[in-house]
Amino acid sequence: MENKKEFTCIVCPVGCHLTVTKEExxxxxxxxxxxxxxxxxxxxxxxxxxxxxxxIRVEDGFLNLVPVKTDKQIPKEMIFDVMKEINKYRVxxxxxxxxxxxxxxxxxxxxxxxxxxxxxxx
Amino acid sequence: MLNYDLVVIGGGPAGLAAxxxxxxxxxxxxxxxxxxRELGGILNQCIHSGFGLHEFxxxxxxxxxxxxxxxxxxxxxxxYILNTMVIELNKDKEIIALSEDGLINIGxxxxxxxxxxxxxxxxxxxxxxxxxxxxxxxxxxxxMMNMEGLMVGKEVVIYGSGDIGLIMxxxxxxxxxxxxxxxxxxxxxxxxxxxIAQCLNDYDIPLxxxxxxxxxxxxxxxxxxxxCKVDEKWQPIKGTEQYFSCxxxxxxxxxxxxxxxxxxxxxxxxxVTNGPKVKSNMETSMEGVFSCGNVLHVHDIVDFVTKESxxxxxxxxxxxKGINDSDGKKLFETEAGNGVSYVIPNYVVSGGKDGANxxxxxxKPYKKVExxxxxxxxxxxxKKMPAMIPSxxxxxxxxPEEIANLNDKIKVEVKEIGK
Ligand SMILES: Cc1cc2nc3c(=O)[nH]c(=O)nc-3n(C[C@H](O)[C@H](O)[C@H](O)COP(=O)(O)OP(=O)(O)OC[C@H]3O[C@@H](n4cnc5c(N)ncnc54)[C@H](O)[C@@H]3O)c2cc1C
Ligand code: SF4
Numbered sequence: 001m002e003n004k005k006e007f008t009c010i011v012c013p014v015g016c017h018l019t020v021t022k023e024e025x026x027x028x029x030x031x032x033x034x035x036x037x038x039x040x041x042x043x044x045x046x047x048x049x050x051x052x053x054x055x056i057r058v059e060d061g062f063l064n065l066v067p068v069k070t071d072k073q074i075p076k077e078m079i080f081d082v083m084k085e086i087n088k089y090r091v092x093x094x095x096x097x098x099x100x101x102x103x104x105x106x107x108x109x110x111x112x113x114x115x116x117x118x119x120x121x122x
Numbered sequence: 123m124l125n126y127d128l129v130v131i132g133g134g135p136a137g138l139a140a141x142x143x144x145x146x147x148x149x150x151x152x153x154x155x156x157x158x159r160e161l162g163g164i165l166n167q168c169i170h171s172g173f174g175l176h177e178f179x180x181x182x183x184x185x186x187x188x189x190x191x192x193x194x195x196x197x198x199x200x201x202y203i204l205n206t207m208v209i210e211l212n213k214d215k216e217i218i219a220l221s222e223d224g225l226i227n228i229g230x231x232x233x234x235x236x237x238x239x240x241x242x243x244x245x246x247x248x249x250x251x252x253x254x255x256x257x258x259x260x261x262x263x264x265x266m267m268n269m270e271g272l273m274v275g276k277e278v279v280i281y282g283s284g285d286i287g288l289i290m291x292x293x294x295x296x297x298x299x300x301x302x303x304x305x306x307x308x309x310x311x312x313x314x315x316x317x318i319a320q321c322l323n324d325y326d327i328p329l330x331x332x333x334x335x336x337x338x339x340x341x342x343x344x345x346x347x348x349x350c351k352v353d354e355k356w357q358p359i360k361g362t363e364q365y366f367s368c369x370x371x372x373x374x375x376x377x378x379x380x381x382x383x384x385x386x387x388x389x390x391x392x393x394v395t396n397g398p399k400v401k402s403n404m405e406t407s408m409e410g411v412f413s414c415g416n417v418l419h420v421h422d423i424v425d426f427v428t429k430e431s432x433x434x435x436x437x438x439x440x441x442x443k444g445i446n447d448s449d450g451k452k453l454f455e456t457e458a459g460n461g462v463s464y465v466i467p468n469y470v471v472s473g474g475k476d477g478a479n480x481x482x483x484x485x486k487p488y489k490k491v492e493x494x495x496x497x498x499x500x501x502x503x504x505k506k507m508p509a510m511i512p513s514x515x516x517x518x519x520x521x522p523e524e525i526a527n528l529n530d531k532i533k534v535e536v537k538e539i540g541k
Contacts, residue, residue: 015315067169116185
């Protein structure tokens with residue numbers, strides 16, 4: 001593993017430029033404006049994680065799609081597997097914001113939750 | 123003719139927050155007019171998260187953020203009509219709208235303009251070639267993919283590095299498209315750094331800065347684009363041409379406030395913002411007509427839209443009750459000083475009871491700056507910032523005390539404070 005890495009913090013819109021150096025078994029973070037940046041940088045070095053958003057097909061709804069998101073970050077390298085899994089699903093209206101549509105997706109510990117209400121088509 | 127105390131034009135986050143605030147301030151006769159099939163505005167198509175950090179201290183997806191305000195509108199029993207487009211506003215605060223039942227006339231004591239903005243289209247840029255099928259604005263593609271379930275293309279080039287384009291680069295990649303590159307004419311992106319990191323770098327999508335599209339290939343349907351490097355004057359540099367085949371070109375080249383209604387009503391418009399000129403109580407040059415959100419100036423984050431819209435709603439309520447914060451008081455202009463492209467509001471009411479919230483953008487990217495707010499040549503506030511970029515709006519509130527004895531222009535300027 002490299003001893004020094006640079007990247008942009010994605011935790012908030014400020015987007016600080018972070019530099020991480022590895023000493024012994026510890027990562028030292030520079031350039032962060034707040035604590036969350038430090039946590040992010042360490043996470044990014046050990047096992048990068050991301051949130052994703054997508055849509056699921058809806059039957060019988062006011063719209064044909066419901067937007068969804070991961071409620072916890074998933075490992076970055078699993079993003080496309082998770083997308084594939086989401087695309088297999090169909091749900092039926094009505095749906096409410098926060099409804100868990102897929103539980104513990106691919107064993108990641110993250111649920112796929114609805115991010116809007118979809119009323120039943122009448 | 124229908125009559126309301128307050129009519130809000132536009133049911134996006136700006137209109138919703140303004141209506142809720144007016145209701146909370148004692149106004150019962152309110153109507154929100156929305157041309158779309160539902161409330162929520164542009165947020166309904168923005169399914170990625172990142173909304174509401176200031177407002178709710180959590181990261182919400184666009185529709186979730188919108189829903190919180192739609193719920194409040196419903197709980198408070200605020201009236202709204204959908205599928206209805208306002209086509210005219212006149213000097214007597216009368217509105218003509220085209221509804222499902224035909225034309226309707228509505229009179230109002232006060233009006234909030236909250237029509238949002240639209241994206242620049244292909245007509246706004248010079249590109250050789252035809253305008254074949256397969257060219258969309260990034261926002262249009264966003265709506266088609268996220269709300270209608272239509273995939274717009276498989277091989278994509280994105281022109282302009284605005285946030286909506288960056289977000290669509292990721293979204294299309296996740297849905298199986300190949301995004302070949304993002305082409306940006308400026309030496310720096312107009313989008314947020316975090317979006318370059320998590321939407322492009324994460325998926326190895328190249329960003330060509332200081333590059334332009336000089337030709338769109340294809341007549342009926344787009345077949346590809348030729349891009350090339352440009353010099354400081356944005357002139358093409360010979361020999362740097364590169365060809366990319368594609369079936370889709372997304373444009374993310376900026377937003378323009380939708381002010382046809384405003385202009386036709388004779389309301390004064392600001393040159394830099396393309397939105398109405400407003401006082402610190404959000405009142406436009408037409409008495410009793412207020413404005414907020416993207417129709418006023420383009421916002422990058424919705425939290426600021428909400429904050430600003432509350433001021434508009436509160437002051438519209440006051441106006442209806444016979445209190446006008448700008449009445450008989452002196453107005454002082456705001457000025458964009460060194461390094462600042464514009465300041466909203468355009469005028470500050472001397473002794474205004476709610477103070478004033480200054481919103482502004484830097485002209486170019488800066489590292490380590492000190493932002494100064496001056497009255498005349500007296501500095502009244504400074505704010506140190508690690509960085510400033512044009513795509514990120516900055517907000518500095520001034521308290522009622524700070525503007526109690528206003529006697530001169532208010533200027534905002536940026537000064538670099540060393541590396
Ligand atoms: C495509 C796009 C993507 C964006 N993505 C993000 C993002 O990811 N994150 C972020 O924080 N911000 C984003 N923004 C910025 C966004 O502008 C704000 O977050 C916020 O939605 C602005 O709120 P608004 O109410 O002013 O405008 P809007 O949300 O645009 O709402 C305006 C409403 O007015 C209605 N309207 C317009 N004219 C009339 C009329 N004549 N009669 C009746 N109704 C009318 C429209 O239909 C619309 O519903 C995006 C903007 C656009 C255009
Ligand atoms: S370090 Fe903190 S302030 Fe900087 S981008 Fe990350 S979260 Fe935001």
